Amino acid sequence: MGARGVSAVITCADVTLTHGRRPAVHHVSGRFEAGSLTAIVGPNGAGKSTLLRAIAGLHPTVEGVLKAPREGIALLPQAAALDRQFPISCLDVVMLGHWARCGAFRALRAAEQQAARRALAAVGLEGFEARPVGALSVGQFQRVLFARLLVQDAPVILLDEPFNAVDARTAQDLLALVARWHGEGRTVLAVLHDLDLVRQHFPQTLLLAREPVAWGPTEEALSPANRLKARMMSESWDEAAEPCARAA
Template identity: 85%
Template sequence: MSQADGITLTDLTLTHGRRPAVHHISGHFAPGSLTAIVGPNGAGKSTLLRAIAGLHPAREGGLRAPRHAIALLPQAAALDRAFPISCLDVVMFGHWARAGAFRALRPAEKRAAREALGAVGLEGFEGRPVGSLSTGQFQRVLFARLLVQDAPVILLDEPFNAVDSRTAADLLALVHRWHGEGRTILAVLHDLDLVRQQFPRTLLLAREPVAWGPTAEVLTAANRLKARMMAEEWDAEAEPCAAGPGTRSAA
């Protein structure tokens, strides 16, 4: 994968309304890196992933990412699993970037989708409606779609939530395979032991970046305490942020 597959944040601020979700973050996800994004609930982790994927506008600052080369695994809860669609049809949407809205899928592409289902352990599930799957099986289907997307940059939003340990282990093996293939991977995670064992780099986020670097240096007791403090303060009397260009021009 090329040098272009890195992600650079320059004094980036993301907001919900006027409240900052991610406040003045700068840094670089190197091409081919495997990074865990951790932090308390409401720390802005999902918002950051969505912004990198182009789903959330940057309020201020810069965000450089290869938009055409990104695959995003959404939180499974964000999808309507009662939707009448088969596993294979979901996986085949992974071809969208190449096939677009109109072109019929080639036999090779259909075969790739079937193989992806097999690779996540769901052989024989092609025609099953997603509504009949367990949470773990549904997550496997979404990973199969990622396989088909074959993107150089992969963003995973809580990929192992609510799945059993065997499914998590299988999916983690896929993540390592992608890492070995040189893809850039960002994963929002809550299981710190897993992060320590499996993820070389970590971004600890609590609306503001607390620490970012090699996992062992980031996940110290002091940093984690700092993250907890920052996320819990939610100031009803918050002033406009002086560091933002928007406030300077308004003043």
């Protein structure tokens, strides 16, 4: 998707992200190549979501330099963050994907509505256009959000635990879309917990445990030694923690 002239590479140089003074994740260095498909795995509290939010420009970088495109990034947050009882139809949710091009005021053209309908059909929800999202199952709602990602047509796509709480068939269908995006040359990052799924479908893996443990081809990154190292990350923070000695 270099067509829009956006560099889809994301580079991190000694990036530190914090909640208050506590590091969510610190000293991340490396790059997500354009067109790469990377899984981000690690224990809860490892800083995975915070890293995605920072790449999307929603979390400040405290130290280091995070270079990501200013535009053309689509983020799928964890599903729990949304009010599913909101009175809005599936088609309207998908149409929100046009926001980057239409903004707050421009009227949506018939072609754009057609694109939204096609996206709903592509996620297997043909005929759901007028249905309120409150009437959907968790899996169907996740399909709607993927349809919105399709409409967004962004060169960089960030997925935060996209397959949590969806059934196997939905996960398979949505994975097919991820593979399609990869085939189209988009840069895709996904936070995941299912290591078998990561091994099968994601060529690259970043293993995080508040700092990068391993980053590279999935088999190497998920070696038993690396996974053990990630598991050693203390879940609770150290009350007496000193300022980090590895200052840039």
